[in-house]
Amino acid sequence: MTDDIQGRAPLRRRALAAAILASGALTAAQPAAAASVTIGAILPLSGLFSTLGPPERDAMQMSIQKINEAGGFQVAGQSYTLTLKVLDDESNAATVGISDYRQLVGVDHVPVLIMTDSTRAYASMFRRFPVPVLNILDSTWPSILDVDPNLFLLRSDTPAYVPGGVWYLKNVLHADRIAFIGSAADPYSGGIEHWVQQAAAAYGVTITADLNYPAGTTNFSPFIESAMAGKPDAIYLGGVTQEVLPVAKQLYQAGIRNLPIVHDSGATPTQAEQIIGPSLYNDVMANNYDFAGTLPQTSTSPATQAFYKSFGQSYNEYPDDLTMWAYDAPYVVIAAMQKAGTVTDQSAIYKAMLTMPVPPQTISGWIPTSSGALFHERDARTLAEGTRWCTATKTIAPAFLYFLDGLKFTHQDVVANGCAGQ
Amino acid sequence: MTRGGLTYPALCVLGILLFLALQYSNAFYSGIIASILIWTVAVSGLNVVAGLGGYPSLMQGGFYGIGAYASTLALNDGLALPLAILAAIAVAAIAGLLVGLAFARTRGQYFAIGTLFFGVVVNLVLTNGASLTGGPLGLSVPLAFASTADLNIAIAASAAAAMMLVHAIGRSRIGRHLTALREDEDYAEHLGVPTGRMKLLGFTISAGFGGFAGFLIAQYNGAISPDLFNYTVGFVMFVALSLGGAARLAGPLLGSALIVGVPDLLNLPSGAGMLLVGIVFVVVIIIAPDGLIGAAQSLAARLRARPAPAR
């Protein structure tokens, strides 16, 4: 379960040599050996949310390795390397996750903790063992930021991207009637459901059916049947990848093959192939549209493009939105520590995070506040992106880039021929 | 349950030692100790109906869950700590009473299977009653004690008290009737033992213990979800009792220590931990039906060349 990334020995010597040379004086006050700072992460490496944990861990390891190989980082004149300690919550916050939290915060005393799912379950723990928390992904409605003031979210919250899917259905796919099928087991789905309802009311779309299947459902036929009874033009699915794709597969197997299927799970082609099956997935995904955060492949920034290529090569995984935010998380931690001038004082690090600017080495494309801060009331924001499936190349391509202020678009860019650019 | 006079003082000393262990070991070890002790409360309760009474209940996990949710909902409604504890015990005990009534004529393995399914039903209700129970993601639990030290005192004291209570029950009239029930129910009835009432009483008492343990785990964990109380938990509590030794005073403590402690100390992921528990259990049940303490007692008796003591 534990996954330690240590700075390698040659690095320490290199950092030491560099520090001695840099100091110039022969009588240094103390030897500038690179100590290691360990930050903690609780990730779902297994279980229902296991499509999230491994890519996040890999992306964080990638940037940490890059940072350490370049000599680490400096805080208040001292050199450090960064170490990440990852514990698996097995997608089970109340049982495994909570004991992981106790370990990392209560025993290991990490200065910063990184999390990604089921945040609400930890409410009591945040009060008993407080620590600054960077959450990579957990967008819900109501927001997790209401749970505890020590939480920061590295991506735009649910209301910032879900309405885009409804708008696209109405105005690009010309679907006026949608059926919603969501997972009662998952607050992510519940948040999507709420904002689909809000957006439908605002953009003039009728919701013909609003269904939620209970936890542990493997046979969706009653829900599919109820959804189709109202003769919708499209189907909106709520939940994460491992909830959404099995429903999409059963829709296809039930003969429903020419309705748009819209969701917000951020599924990658690799996951589609594994969950739906190699012989079926290309056909099942043909009518899929997925609305979440921006993908690295659509970015015009060279650094982001470089990340897209090297992540795909190194990890044989499709780099999507969450890999960018995870990759950037260590940079946020380091920048906060540098601003605060400490690697251990949690309170100072927290205050620094509240007002820190967007760190220059980050690739997520975070849009700063009007005063130049990274976090808009503890939420870091990017553009939102809708993608479509390309059957010729069996992969995803951009369809819609946008930014929402409430239910109004301040940026709206429909990409007509995303597949052609591959 | 034997050795009358020394038992209560010994358990008091044990309680104090356990509190010290909880309070002064680091967060990792104290977490494991707390889990073991809370399980000891629940499994000691199970010892009444399953150990003394011989009725294999596989749903102690269900009462554990009922107590956890009842106390948390009470606290969230603003009720004071003593009322929340009362809620945990009472709601669980009433549920136990109802189940006991439903299964009044059910015996042996059908009783076991029936309680298994009841455990599944409890989990289903907790998972799907989202408006009340928070659904699959569960509820966050407010700390009702003034400090974690107070919570640790409560946990240590509860474990010791649970064992003392079960010891007292074992030596009381209820305990003797339950034992008679276990040995031969029809004969006991023939002798005039009010078997129906005793069964019901035993099951209700067990459920109450389970509910109280649920209150403790809710407080300690700070969060509860239906997953903490699925049918596997009920089964594994029975495993803990069988492993340690049913109808033995320290059986629940030993069994819980093995089941909870070993996988956690080895830092095993839940899958490997459950695999280990499953294998150990099947082996032990086949080789040593009276659990480890029972096996140790038989061994000791054989070594002393005396007949094994009647239970």
Next chain:
Amino acid sequence: MILQALSNGIVLGALFALLGAGLTLVYGVMDIPNFAQAGIVTIGAYLMVALAQGAQLPFFLAVLIAVAATAALSVATERLAYRFVRTRPLAAPVVALGLLLVLDNSALEIWGGDHISLSPPYAASVLQLGPITVPGVGVAVILIAAAALAALWALLRHTKMGRAIRAVSQNPEAAAIIGIDLERQYINAFLISGVLAGVTALAYAPTYAVFPYMTDSVILNGFVAVIIGGLGNVWGAAIAGLALGLVESFGAVYLSAAYQTLIGFAVLLAVIAVRPGGLFTGGARRIA
């Protein structure tokens, strides 16, 4: 809508019937609730994925090998565990659950917890009967269950092994007196039940996904079918399974989806409380 719910219910019921048949066979012969059957189905499904998609064997060859493996695994559970608790009926359900824990978590440790898919050649086909649509994998469940139950019936009625198993289940002492080797029949019952487990994997796995706890929900429904149909009564289990599938399917559409499984369990609990031997036993246990 009614017709579609009916069609969905038949698919679901066929699956419960298949599970129930395997469970009740063992019950009839040895009075053991074989919860481990669920784990064997799971392992069978994983083996099919590994052979057909990992090793790229022809699909039906992969199925054959997997079914042989589940049969062997089932017999192994008897030889290594159940055999020792035959005389201790209280220990049987808990040994069964222990074995289920071992099997489920072995699958978890070997193959990981991610959901993967089993895609037979008919995964994309659809059967259109007027207003009803039945997915190809659903048709497969019905056909597989029907074929398996027919084969089981033929085996129990018309073969020496079948008659011996029925004799043991009706009256073990009498069967021993007339020279039937009881031990052999216990093994046979687990062998057949293991084959049924593999067949169940073939029917069930393509409908959703393969993951370590894939059978946890359906096995309980299998038990409901067994207990309602009468312990040891294969036809009782099959009919009860079918009825249960229909009830749950209609219940999900017209009542509450969340509590669809609750309906089945409520019936089961009532039966256990009142008539633990099952509704259709009439005294002695019987098979077929």
